[in-house]
Amino acid sequence: MTNGLIDFVLVSVALLAIGIYGIAVKRNAIRMLFGIEMIINSANLNLVAFSRYIPNSQGQTLALFSIAIAAAEVVSFLLQ
Amino acid sequence: MVDSVFLALSVLTIGSAIVALEIRSLIYGSIALMLTLSGIAGFFLLLDAPFVAMFQLSVYVGSIAVLILFTVMLVRRELIFNKVEDKRRRYAGIALMIVLMLGIGTIIIGSGLKTVDTNSSAVDYKKIGEDFLTYYSPALIVMALILASSVIGAMTLARREDVIDDQRTD
Numbered sequence: 001m002t003n004g005l006i007d008f009v010l011v012s013v014a015l016l017a018i019g020i021y022g023i024a025v026k027r028n029a030i031r032m033l034f035g036i037e038m039i040i041n042s043a044n045l046n047l048v049a050f051s052r053y054i055p056n057s058q059g060q061t062l063a064l065f066s067i068a069i070a071a072a073e074v075v076s077f078l079l080q
Numbered sequence: 081m082v083d084s085v086f087l088a089l090s091v092l093t094i095g096s097a098i099v100a101l102e103i104r105s106l107i108y109g110s111i112a113l114m115l116t117l118s119g120i121a122g123f124f125l126l127l128d129a130p131f132v133a134m135f136q137l138s139v140y141v142g143s144i145a146v147l148i149l150f151t152v153m154l155v156r157r158e159l160i161f162n163k164v165e166d167k168r169r170r171y172a173g174i175a176l177m178i179v180l181m182l183g184i185g186t187i188i189i190g191s192g193l194k195t196v197d198t199n200s201s202a203v204d205y206k207k208i209g210e211d212f213l214t215y216y217s218p219a220l221i222v223m224a225l226i227l228a229s230s231v232i233g234a235m236t237l238a239r240r241e242d243v244i245d246d247q248r249t250d
Contacts, residue, residue, distance in 0.1 A: 025173035
């Protein structure tokens, strides 16, 4: 592969930092939710990237679990 | 070295993440968040994980982002207006973001991850189904219970006491 593991991890770090900035600064609940979504997505990207380079299927399985739980979390956040 | 598709995807993802947080209108912010999530799905496709990519598209872009958009547009109109932010807090947040990026980035570049590369073929997505139904089957059941309880909880939370129900017969 032309893209190394470190490239994906660096993108994930950038997304994590932007998400933490959103949670720390924004006063609007929906904007903070955007930040939380970005952090969850950076974690998912890490899981799938490492599972590609090991290679192993369990990282993808855990990423699927994480996506489903994040969906449940967003629904209960928005409707409360 | 990275290829051009990777570069375009990372610019799209990170750029629209910043736009989602910084643009004035919350509706355009939700659309930018949708672009970020689609960019992550593109990364999953680059990583030879088409099943996770399609799951991401259908769950995140298809349901979560649309749900946020609906909530912003229809249910909570007062959320569209921005509250005034503290300037100093904002600068401190930007400084925190840059420190985090540089700090963790330096650690990762200095670590042994730089040399990691693979020539082995990608994992077959049939293996994910096997994982779900064998080793992770208790976790799958717990996840189903969590989803069911979130549906019930959402219905309970969304019920309004002050609206008279026309449908009730008693």
